[in-house]
Amino acid sequence: MKDCVWFVSGFHKPWEASVVAGLANVLNAARKEDGMPPLRLYVYGGTRNFRIGGALSWASLTFIERMSAMFFRGKLWHLWGEPPFWWRFIRLRARTVHTSLDDNPNWMGHPTRMFAEQADCGESVVRPTFEVRVSVAGNDKDISEKQDKDKNAAVVIMDGPQDVPEDVSIEAVFPTDSSAAYAVALFTEDSPSGALLAASLTMQGIPVIAGSILKGRSYLRCLLGSDGYITLKSRDAEGWRSALSSAKGEPGRSASAGARRFLNENYSAAASLESLEALY
Numbered sequence: 001m002k003d004c005v006w007f008v009s010g011f012h013k014p015w016e017a018s019v020v021a022g023l024a025n026v027l028n029a030a031r032k033e034d035g036m037p038p039l040r041l042y043v044y045g046g047t048r049n050f051r052i053g054g055a056l057s058w059a060s061l062t063f064i065e066r067m068s069a070m071f072f073r074g075k076l077w078h079l080w081g082e083p084p085f086w087w088r089f090i091r092l093r094a095r096t097v098h099t100s101l102d103d104n105p106n107w108m109g110h111p112t113r114m115f116a117e118q119a120d121c122g123e124s125v126v127r128p129t130f131e132v133r134v135s136v137a138g139n140d141k142d143i144s145e146k147q148d149k150d151k152n153a154a155v156v157i158m159d160g161p162q163d164v165p166e167d168v169s170i171e172a173v174f175p176t177d178s179s180a181a182y183a184v185a186l187f188t189e190d191s192p193s194g195a196l197l198a199a200s201l202t203m204q205g206i207p208v209i210a211g212s213i214l215k216g217r218s219y220l221r222c223l224l225g226s227d228g229y230i231t232l233k234s235r236d237a238e239g240w241r242s243a244l245s246s247a248k249g250e251p252g253r254s255a256s257a258g259a260r261r262f263l264n265e266n267y268s269a270a271a272s273l274e275s276l277e278a279l280y
Helices: 014-034 063-073 085-091 138-148 192-202 219-224 237-248 250-266 269-279
Strands: 004-008 039-045 075-078 095-099 110-113 154-158 170-173 183-188 208-210
Touching: 004 014, 004 183, 014 269, 063 085, 075 085, 085 095, 183 192, 183 237, 192 208, 192 219, 192 250, 208 237, 208 250, 219 250, 237 250
Parallel strands: 004 039, 004 075, 075 095, 095 110, 154 170, 154 183, 183 208
Antiparallel strands: none
16 A cells, blocks of 8 residues: 555553554565655654654644645555544545554454454454564663662562562562663563563563463463463462562573564564555
8 A cells, every 4th residue: 555644542652652663664664665655654642652763743733734634645544542533534535444452442444453362353463573672661770779789679560550568579660661671570461561561571581470361362472472471370479489580590581582482483574564464
């Protein structure tokens, strides 16, 4: 599709935005080889977390520029996230594709998912890629200073507030967009966004500690493979100590390496491009 526009009104967490930007870069590389112009990418909000040239904030456009884009630009529009109120005007004149991580989205365009586990109703799957490594944890200096004070402290990146026993020494670092070099592990629940964060961080060599994993559907298993993470077997102090000990040792290194192999084999740039081209 020569005249293609992406509109991102979700996927604003740094690791989610990185996945969208990575897909856009893969697609743009192919478009360049075919002599086509790069796709237009509009973001509903700031563009800081979208590492791609040419991304524009929708809020920065003038009224005339917005109207021109809505009524004249793009024969195909790909919506990432929640549809804005004016999306129905786009659908009147252009073919639309819609990708969502939500459990029950209000589809506005051809429905697509990033996880086959969410495609119960026959939605198409856009395969993410993680070849571009991202940084998504706390400040390097702060983490280093905390570790110097207590060599036994575990600096763990959390993807949300967690109940950690008081007698377990953990410095929780909530995800931001700076370096994760000193983090011992990532702890995440088994959710679509948590799985994307886990995949992004495991590409940096950071092992993943997962909350309870269902025997059937699992977003983490989908991205990291069955052996690509350490399971927190219980949320008491002993369960945390066991998981952290594994993350710091050979089990953590083995799980992280296995997850990276799984990602490289199943979520390559070529596979992502193929999934997009099949839609377009």
